[in-house]
Amino acid sequence: MTLVTLKDVLQPALRDGYAVGGLVCLGWEDMRAYVAAAEAENCPVILQAGPGCRAHTPLPVLGKMFRHLAEEATVPVVAHLDHGYTYDECSEALDAGFTSLMFDGSRKPLVDNIKETLQIVEMAHRSGISCEGEIGFVGYSGGEESAGTDPGEAAQFAAETGVDAMAISVGNVHLQQDKEGGLDEPRIAAIQAMTSVPLVIHGGSGVPIAQRNHLAKNTNICKFNIGTELRMAFGAAMRDAVNSDPERFDRVSILKETHDPVMAAARTVLRNLKG
Numbered sequence: 001m002t003l004v005t006l007k008d009v010l011q012p013a014l015r016d017g018y019a020v021g022g023l024v025c026l027g028w029e030d031m032r033a034y035v036a037a038a039e040a041e042n043c044p045v046i047l048q049a050g051p052g053c054r055a056h057t058p059l060p061v062l063g064k065m066f067r068h069l070a071e072e073a074t075v076p077v078v079a080h081l082d083h084g085y086t087y088d089e090c091s092e093a094l095d096a097g098f099t100s101l102m103f104d105g106s107r108k109p110l111v112d113n114i115k116e117t118l119q120i121v122e123m124a125h126r127s128g129i130s131c132e133g134e135i136g137f138v139g140y141s142g143g144e145e146s147a148g149t150d151p152g153e154a155a156q157f158a159a160e161t162g163v164d165a166m167a168i169s170v171g172n173v174h175l176q177q178d179k180e181g182g183l184d185e186p187r188i189a190a191i192q193a194m195t196s197v198p199l200v201i202h203g204g205s206g207v208p209i210a211q212r213n214h215l216a217k218n219t220n221i222c223k224f225n226i227g228t229e230l231r232m233a234f235g236a237a238m239r240d241a242v243n244s245d246p247e248r249f250d251r252v253s254i255l256k257e258t259h260d261p262v263m264a265a266a267r268t269v270l271r272n273l274k275g
């Protein structure tokens, strides 16, 4: 049993200068490959269920799947809710066995974001699990624009909510398919000069690999969320598997062929976050 909380994996990362992968899960095939990758790299992993995943598979089912994988794993595994938007959704994830709740109040005015995040932090901590909040707004490629995190607001948010991890907007954008973005390192430095809460980068797929590694080692960024990059590996592998034999219709035999490529892609992600 290696099910742990977000705080359990991020505090050692903060202390020792590395980051942990928050890997975006869409189903059994990818989450299983991510845990196999973490075991092969001998590092912790955060399994994340975001809104897309939850629209496809109910939270109680996802909680059971994450916990089953954690129970069998030889490395620490966090069962994390990504982008919970309401108290009820976070409460449902807690009841489903998740060990970490991200509450995303980043579209709300600061005072409301602080007030509502604090309620989730209190609920999480009462049950001995963790909470991640977001300050500033991380936009979406081809969609909503980002609003960069103000260092003073970040310090206030961290102090008044007591979050275990804080997602920041420093040039990162969700759903980017290339790695040309690059993050605003002076802004990261300004934020961590004012608070020691572990920092989280959503939209990690858009960050150049060398910069991920540099930031993991040298800043308080302790968690990179990686989704798009791994979904692309999964999609390419599945397309190959389907096209390789037009007669084949059994989806288990098709999906089986995604395991090795997704595991290899996840290993590369995790290896580059090590200190």
Ligand SMILES: [Zn+2]
Pocket: 083, 138, 174, 202, 203, 225
């Ligand atoms: Zn996100």
